Amino acid sequence: MRDGDPGDRADPLWQALALLRPRLPRLLLAIALGVGSLGSALALAGVSAWLIARAWQMPPILDLSVAVVAVRAFGISRGVLHYCERLVSHDEALTGASNARAQTYRRLVARPAALRVSGGELAGRVGADVDELSEVLVRAVLPIAVAAVLSVAAVGAIALISPVVAAVLAICLLVAGMLAPWLAARGAAAAELSARERHADRDEAAVLALRHGPELRVAGRLPGLIAQTRARQRDWGAELDRAAAPASLGAAAPTLALGAAVLAAAVVGIGLSPTLDAPILAILMLLPLSSFEATTALPAAAVQLTRSRIAARRLLELTGNPRAPEPAGRLRRASSELVPRPSNPPVDRPPGPEPDGVDLRADNLCSGFPGASGGFSGSLDVAAGARVAVTGPSGAGKTALLLTLAGLIPPQQGCVTVGGVALSNLNEAQLRSRIGYFAEDAHIFETTVRDNLLVVRGDCADAELQEALRRVGLGEWLAGLPGGLGTVLTGGASAVSAGQRRRLLLARALCSRAPVLLLDEPTEHLDIGDAEPVLDELLRVGGLFGPERTVVVATHHLPAGFAGQRIRVPG
Incomplete structure (x- = not known):
């Protein structure tokens, strides 16, 4: 305060x-x-x-x-x-x-x-x-x-x-x-x-x-x-x-x-x-x-x-x-590091006006953490169904921009709207039903594979979960598990490799029904030969996600032939 x-x-x-x-x-x-x-x-x-x-x-x-x-x-x-x-x-x-x-x-x-x-x-x-x-x-x-x-x-x-x-x-x-x-x-x-x-x-x-x-x-x-x-x-x-x-x-x-x-x-x-x-x-x-x-x-x-x-x-x-x-x-903090606290968090707030669509817009936006250098400055317009790549060097502020677009931290300047309504006017249920943010270091729980996917949406049927795992390249891995979806990942993230963890987090995103998906470094720990095809599927309309969904990906590199919208965070 x-x-x-x-x-x-x-x-x-x-x-x-x-x-x-x-x-x-x-x-x-x-x-x-x-x-x-x-x-x-x-x-x-x-x-x-x-x-x-x-x-x-x-x-x-x-x-x-x-x-x-x-x-x-x-x-x-x-x-x-x-x-x-x-x-x-x-x-x-x-x-x-x-x-x-x-x-x-x-x-x-x-x-x-x-x-x-x-x-x-x-x-x-x-x-x-x-x-x-x-x-x-x-x-x-x-x-x-x-x-x-x-x-x-x-x-x-x-x-x-x-x-x-x-x-x-x-x-x-x-x-x-x-x-x-x-x-x-x-x-x-x-x-x-x-x-x-x-x-x-x-x-x-x-x-x-x-x-x-x-x-x-x-x-x-x-x-x-x-x-x-x-x-x-x-x-x-x-x-x-x-x-x-x-x-x-x-x-x-x-x-x-x-x-x-x-x-x-x-x-x-x-x-x-x-x-x-x-x-x-x-x-x-x-x-x-x-x-x-x-x-x-x-x-x-x-x-x-x-x-x-x-x-x-x-x-x-x-x-x-x-x-x-x-x-x-x-x-x-005790280490004197300055970190932000979002204003007007959307917890337990009455519902705001219903957005008209899921277009993301921002005018004169300045994103980033207080006290941190870099960050995005400018305006952006992400239409429904667009494929957007957010690029920039490490520490430039790509994650901060995604968090700002997701309504998880407030913009330093400007306002972000979805469907013409400011994110700060929406309550938590309205916001999460439209925008889904998937962090690079999201947690893998020490429970079953099924429960690790159900955290994003609890009403997914087993067939849907299996299809999501197959589409992200974990079909053979799932078939080799002794209990299938019921296999407990003993040790959480330590039970899978870095690449399997990344694909498991992508499967969570597939299970989400949010029309706008913000993915932070989704191919960070994949092999070079595997990262390119996955990134191409993410940023191609009709690829891993349907054409009706908006996909914004923060990444260090772009797949060959990418022709979608690009946002550069200079750092």
Whole structure:
């Protein structure tokens, strides 16, 4: 977000709660069960103190029967209610994590290349950061709410006996419940942020080693990268240890406050001993011990708030603010690389006006990523059914142009329309039903061949899938698989060669019903002898795709005799 935007001043944790979609009734139920559990502990302390002191006076046994039953009831209910609270709160946390991860994926699908972050960092954000965000409900919100209710109840109960002790207890509870957590959170914030960056560095190195292991081994760099990953793992652990040190100081404060409250109760109790009955005096002196049970979790809750807020900020950098339309802006990574964030992403937007046809047009267009050199500048007109080749040197901005035409990143200048309607006015369903973008490095999932093709359109019949594979040159490969379309590609992309992967991605494009297809380097990893015929089929009207479909291909070279439209990205 730009400096000075209102979103900068809003708490990212509050904004990211929309990703969790917490269920208020379930959360209130968890808080009620938590209050009941620790309230039973508080009542157990008071009734036990009364029972011990009253039994010392040797009254008739019937005078103690109600207290004896109450002690048993509170002892049992404490454990039962605590177990129920764990069930409800963890169910809510797991559901929230599932919601946050699903919404994060959904928003990233709308702009898969909008954020140029590495695979390791992306995995860390949608993995560990979502977990940290979801834990705010169990480890922060719930303990804070329970401690607030029980602290008020404990002070109110003591005030009925001694207002002086109640005042001291209130001050000590404020120290344990507010000052100590604030110190813990303030001390841990910087260290936690540094630990997050170390964690991201470790993930980046690990993913790089896993993804390019064979090439790195041939180059002799794999052992060094593994050693670097281990070093980053140790650095991450050291940062976590440093982050825990301030929390330990904050955790000590409630113990000191507890000692002060008990000491004050003892001193006042001694002074009131001539006027108070022994059972009441025992309650006055022992009840503060249980009053601090709820506050002992607050320093850890404050640290969890810090961790969750950092995680929320990192997730919002990926997804934008899910509570409001997202302003155009930029995301600055730890490496200071500037990357764009699309304005007005078409997620969950009401349908816009229906385009009249699928002609792609742009006037005074300037595409590219902010801070990056090169890019396309000018106007273009791609008629329905055209075959267009986007050429230019590596890094010139061919991919950025395709992403702009697909509506996945905003143009730096100008406007792209399809059928006379600006892409920014269409929602996700309208956009994807007309324009399909197929990336050069699209993911191959570790599942069946069938499922890897169905990701583009779920209603394809097996016959259609088989025909698509045959047309891209994978017919013999499919026939040689033990399970045909049901064969699991163990290891994902590592289960196929680079050329087979490229053809498999082309088969996905064949299964798509989008009338406009944007293909990024579709023959990049094919042999020279195979790339030429495939590229010719792609760019020939009536070739691999029907004449009614528009095909825009980003490529480094053109097939012989190509007479279609050409867009040059100079770089």
